[in-house]
Amino acid sequence: MAGIYENGQGADGANSGTPQLGRIFEHGYPGGPANGFGSEYPNPFLKQHIVYANRDVPNIRELAVYRQHGGYEVAQRVLTTMQPQAVVDEVKKSGLRGRGGAGFPTGVKWGFIPKDIFPKYLVCNADESEPGTFNNHEIIDLNPHQLIEGMIISGFAFGATAGYIYIRGEYAYGARVLEQAIAEAYAAKLLGKQLWGTTVDFDLYVHRGAGAYICGEETALLESLEGKIGQPRAKPPFPAVAGLYAKPTVINNVETLTNVPRIMQHGADWYRSFGTEKSPGTKAISISGHVKRPGNYEVPLGITVRQFIYDVAGGIRDGHELKFIVPGGASSPWLINKPEHLDVLLTWDDMAAAGSMLGSGAMIVLDETTCVVAASMKIDEFFKHESCGKCTPCREGTHFLTKVWERIEHGHGRMSDIPLLDDLGKQMSGGKCFCLLGPSAVAPVTSALKFFSDEIRQHIELGRCPLGYNHPPVAAHAVEGGVHTGATSVLAR
Amino acid sequence: MLKDKYASEIAQMLAKYPVKNSAVIPLCYLAQDEYGYLSIDHLQEVADILQMPYTDVYEVATFYTLLYTDPVGKWVLQVCDDNPCCFTGGEELVAELETQLGIQAGETTADKQWTLQRVKCLGGCHGAPMLQANLDFYYGITPDKVPALLETLLQQEQRGTMSISGRFAER
Structure with a gap:
């Protein structure tokens, strides 16, 4: 494999040799802010990072530097002095909940693995693809060894002897970073057989996806990893019993696994000193859209939405005001600009009580210039594109939702479209779809109808956007696939 | 042929998995880099390496956005x-x-x-x-x-x- 630090790209994340690249475009992390988007601003709510620990240490993605900062000492201590069950118990006690969206207690998940079936697998879900979500690839790009150390400890806890990191195909850079980090770890005997002289074996591999959001659904991910198209499996059997290659498998999110070394280093009580009783710890939250400082910020769970948007991300861009928030990825019901919503605490339970969800911690903030119809259309276009085609309500429903939004957006809406959207939404939710992708497409529908029905009605009556936004019609073949030959390039040499 | 030209890379890919079929996406990436896109012949080559039915490889190549079954630019x-x-x-x-x-x-x-x-x-x-x-x-x-x-x-x-x-x- 070609080294990732080649071609003038400094290992410190700066483009040393080819300045005309990164400085203009800020591409990749090389050339972007060295420690990730958002790292250049003060974080008023967290003095000590857990997930983005050592974010400010240059070259932390190199094994030597990671080890200078105590790297792999926790894994060594755990594997050489502790019983696996003690690790499970400590993580259970810490209250760590899955960071991928569902918030299921991690230690409990590990506890479902049967003792007497071999081999067992640990799969890291790095298929981060939901619109607005970008916190996982920053962990991978900047600090891959903390994830690898987390996987060694987690694998040990329930007896996995092999791990796979399923990373979305678009994160080619992240995959190369991981490949390099894993190669370094193997060379230093931190992965492989008989780690630290014990009988514990752990092999780790990177597996790249190829562009399919559905593969973030854990059973679709397993199908994809087995070389099939990514369509979800019927449960039961659950992956804990029959997962990858029909063997017991735990699927954990990148951020979840990255928490594990720090929990085992400082203990469950320390971990619980962050966050709330039912949502302990911190959460890396991605914020994007019309805010002053888009980026990734790690905050203790339990601060308010308002604090996050205004105190951490600097508030809405100058001269504009907040319209609505998609708070937990595109599939989450929206919050709007009113005190009851802005004062909701960022925890799984509080967000759910407010009618939304914490999800993957991906906050899209949009201001008053945003057309609600266009925003809903784009979200449903996403779900239409990503529907795997397995079940009818989702495959057809996402298609029809998009079609209705498109005709309203382009001035051909009918008043009967409003009850039609509502009806379509009902037909796709309430357990009628095979997995959660279908109902996710209903979130913008219910939210838009609930909070902005006047604007939608106005849009239909006027035959255009009342805000003056005009989304260009997009030909079906413009999105992926369907490649046609056009005119000669004006830049042809 | 991929299997001759990239024998060691393919061996490394296959060694990662207990089941050969798991290497279908990595092999499609390899074929796509070599040939520029994935034609029927290229997919057949992947199928032969994995001893998988051609239709299964085709299904994968057409499911995922980043596998290009039509010619693309450089x-x-x-x-x-x-x-x-x-x-x-x-x-x-x-x-x-x-x-x-x-x-x-x-x-x-x-x-x-x-x-x-x-x-x-x-x-x-x-x-x-x-x-x-x-x-x-x-x-x-x-x-x-x-x-x-x-x-x-x-x-x-x-x-x-x-x-x-x-x-x-x-x-």
């Missing part, structure tokens, strides 16, 4: 037009690229240099407007930076090996 420019990029400059970026390249999104220039596509969220929302060129992210591409971006990519092409699947670094 540079595949994929612009994120999803939420929130479409409200923070993504649409302007698509329009500017269409003008500069003289093609519509979804098309390839006649000289097979550029393919322009709209894609769904790439996870680069903090650097919007953004795109990926052969799976490398470029953040903050406002329309005024498009000529310099295209120039940079052409320079990169002169310098090194190309990998439309992002298997190795090219910058």
Whole structure:
């Protein structure tokens, strides 16, 4: 494999040799802010990072530097002095909940693995693809060894002897970073057989996806990893019993696994000193859209939405005001600009009580210039594109939702479209779809109808956007696939 | 043939999995880098290496967005037009690229240099407007930076090996 630090790209994340690249475009992390988007601003709510620990240490993605900062000492201590069950118990006690969206207690998940079936697998879900979500690839790009150390400890806890990191195909850079980090770890005997002289074996591999959001659904991910198209499996059997290659498998999110070394280093009580009783710890939250400082910020769970948007991300861009928030990825019901919503605490339970969800911690903030119809259309276009085609309500429903939004957006809406959207939404939710992708497409529908029905009605009556936004019609073949030959390039040499 | 030319890389891929079929995506990436896209013959070659039915490989190649079953240009420019990029400059970026390249999104220039596509969220929302060129992210591409971006990519092409699947670094 070609080294990732080649071609003038400094290992410190700066483009040393080819300045005309990164400085203009800020591409990749090389050339972007060295420690990730958002790292250049003060974080008023967290003095000590857990997930983005050592974010400010240059070259932390190199094994030597990671080890200078105590790297792999926790894994060594755990594997050489502790019983696996003690690790499970400590993580259970810490209250760590899955960071991928569902918030299921991690230690409990590990506890479902049967003792007497071999081999067992640990799969890291790095298929981060939901619109607005970008916190996982920053962990991978900047600090891959903390994830690898987390996987060694987690694998040990329930007896996995092999791990796979399923990373979305678009994160080619992240995959190369991981490949390099894993190669370094193997060379230093931190992965492989008989780690630290014990009988514990752990092999780790990177597996790249190829562009399919559905593969973030854990059973679709397993199908994809087995070389099939990514369509979800019927449960039961659950992956804990029959997962990858029909063997017991735990699927954990990148951020979840990255928490594990720090929990085992400082203990469950320390971990619980962050966050709330039912949502302990911190959460890396991605914020994007019309805010002053888009980026990734790690905050203790339990601060308010308002604090996050205004105190951490600097508030809405100058001269504009907040319209609505998609708070937990595109599939989450929206919050709007009113005190009851802005004062909701960022925890799984509080967000759910407010009618939304914490999800993957991906906050899209949009201001008053945003057309609600266009925003809903784009979200449903996403779900239409990503529907795997397995079940009818989702495959057809996402298609029809998009079609209705498109005709309203382009001035051909009918008043009967409003009850039609509502009806379509009902037909796709309430357990009628095979997995959660279908109902996710209903979130913008219910939210838009609930909070902005006047604007939608106005849009239909006027035959255009009342805000003056005009989304260009997009030909079906413009999105992926369907490649046609056009005119000669004006830049042809 | 891939199996001769890349024997050791293929052996490494297969060694990662207890079941051969798992290597279908990595092998499709390899074939795509070698041949530029995945034709029926190329997919048959992948199927032969894995001893998998051709139809199963075809099914995979047509399911995933990043496996190209139609010819593409040397540079595949994929612009994120999803939420929130479409409200923070993504649409302007698509329009500017269409003008500069003289093609519509979804098309390839006649000289097979550029393919322009709209894609769904790439996870680069903090650097919007953004795109990926052969799976490398470029953040903050406002329309005024498009000529310099295209120039940079052409320079990169002169310098090194190309990998439309992002298997190795090219910058």
